[in-house]
Amino acid sequence: MIPDAVQRLVRALLDPPSTLNLSAREWNDLVLIGRNAGLLGRISTELKDRGLFHKVPQKARAHLHAALISAESDQTAIRFEVNRVVRALATVDVQIVLLKGAAYLMADLPCARGRMLGDLDLMVPLERIEDVEQALIKSGWLPAELDDYDQRFYREWMHEIPPLQHPTRETPIDLHHTIAPRTSRVRPDAKALIAAAVELSAPRLSTLGPADMVLHSAVHLFNDEVSKPLRDLFDLHQLLTEFGARAEFWNELMARAKLHGLGRPLYYALRNTRRIFMTRVPSEIEKTASQFAPAAPIGAVMDWIFIRGFMPSVGTEKDAATACARWLLYVRSHWLRMPPFMLARHLAIKAMRQIGERLRRRPIEDPE
Amino acid sequence: MLISDIPHAALAQRLRQEGVHIDTGAFTTHLRIGLPHLVEEFAQMYAQYPVEDPPGIDDARLRIDAPSFISRYWAPSAAAWMDGEKFFDPVPAKRAYTVLESGLNWAVATSLLSPMLVHAAVVERANRAAILPAPTGSGKSTLSAALSWRGWRLLSDEMTVFSFEDGTILPNPRPVSLKNKAIEIIAAFEPRAQFSPIYTGTAKGDVAYMRPPADAVARFKESVLPGLVVAPQYHEGMRATVKRMEKMEGLRWLIDNAVNYSSMLRMGFDTLTGIAERCEFYILTYSDLEEAVDVMNRLLEESLSTAASP
């Protein structure tokens, strides 16, 4: 069920030296799918770290290098933004917990290598969020321009305040107070998340504890809509492999999953990382996790939806099955985030807005 | 194998179906064309360019075709797709060739494959590259076209591409775009020059493309280090004059025209400051092409003798 091109991509990730046997055309295909999946930078760093970069055919090197440059550019932007945030919050006594890409980067985790990082995601306690937002605004960040509907959507229903962005830089900041939307069916224990946060060597900064970090990645991937799902799944594989080297981690993972009510995303995480990346999970843990599995027929459907929906486009063709799975994932992710009666209304408004945008967009200038 | 080695019917079919992988020096593009008249124009302008067969690594994928079934026949138009995404609004089909050239430029400019300057032509002589940065309409394409017939090798009329590995300039010579009066000027300047049809009604007026001289394409794998930077400024009626530009001003000029500069981080900085360290910057004001060519030759002489002296 996994397309050949994706299997080759997975092999390149799990066994980088194997790429040295690729023909020029195979490199072409790997570059394409690697880029679509958001994983090309990772292949580049692996080859660089092993001193194999110079053995790659010259044209492929240029593409790998471009992926590295993109990642480095993104990472520089995040590092700088973190630096600016810490300065802006100098007088606000609050623990700053980094999430997702920024956390991987500042904690020097393997999954950050060669990776684009997106927005800067931060978590602070719910009761401090106003203070933090005000401090950032005072230091020059601007709230995104949103209409009333979106403002309410973010504040009341999601777990974020609307993104903040500094006028001279391009990195949006997403300020969270928990790791799943307020109105969603899962209610992680935000206080416990903060209590278990791990301090980084850099002052003022923490990340979630290892088990919580894995669960956050899982709930984000399996309950939200993500742009690069295969990459996020690879993050999970790496986190599980890195943290899983410590024997106690697995029991912690189980315990935290139960505490936060995130057993179902954990089940999906373990199952899908094993299927695609052959992640090593202790068998007792797998058995225990199966208590969180959905009823059998649903399980088969979800298997199909996830595997299919996570596939990056192969080349430039968009295939119907993937598109269908993606759409199902999209609807499902919104279903999970909101009470049912809100979902239809939200999707309708979103669709209207997209149409409005298309009508407003002016045609691109005639090329010379 | 060159485009001219492929019989026309076979070429048309290949372009329509599996596409052709065309090498322009620094970039290889997987090209598909669904419009018969565009196939002919393409075959004529790119006759001397090699195709990669079997295909290797493509740097971009470009398709030019009618945007819909109806528009193939009724008020025919042409649209372009890059990596499967439509990215230009359709133009009348008879100007489809301009979309091909713009598409190829776009592919280069948006790739992050190497540091590069837009709006900067580059030519080479005596193993030294002269970069000609200038805004659109300043005559740099016309000047680079003229130079290419007077002992200079054309590397590009629009974009200077640097190797990320050794800072040399990578040739990517393509048909030179000439607008309005420039078309007749070059035709008069050089009888050997061959042109595409004139495409009318574009945003910038009439556009035609000049086939690069044979040696530009034959030698397009020969990279070269930058030697001097000359910003051309066409000024009706002016005699050709040269003014030295301060290095900091020159650097500013380069940065302004470096399209992917901010993404290139340290490498971009080093590439451009490297040029500023190595090369002199000049502004060349001119109206007569022969005079301008003479000045360029003189500036090159100076640059060579400065390097030679201790």
Place this chain on the structure above:
Amino acid sequence: MHCWGGECAVFNRLSGDTHLLDVVSSEVLRIVTAGTVETEQLCQKIAEFLDLPNSADLKENVSEILASLDELGLIEPADAC
């Protein structure tokens, strides 16, 4: 830093930006990069560099320059312990 005619082009490793600094700003940056320095000492050095009296105006200009460089992420204030 690459300098010509007193102006300097600087690559900011923290932000990835490139800055083109005028004569005085680049001298301030050069001094601060060489080692932590007290504002008063810095003003004195700049006054010498420009061959000007260490006046209130000069101090104000230097403070502004320091604030800008700080804002850009090129330097950091070293707080008194």
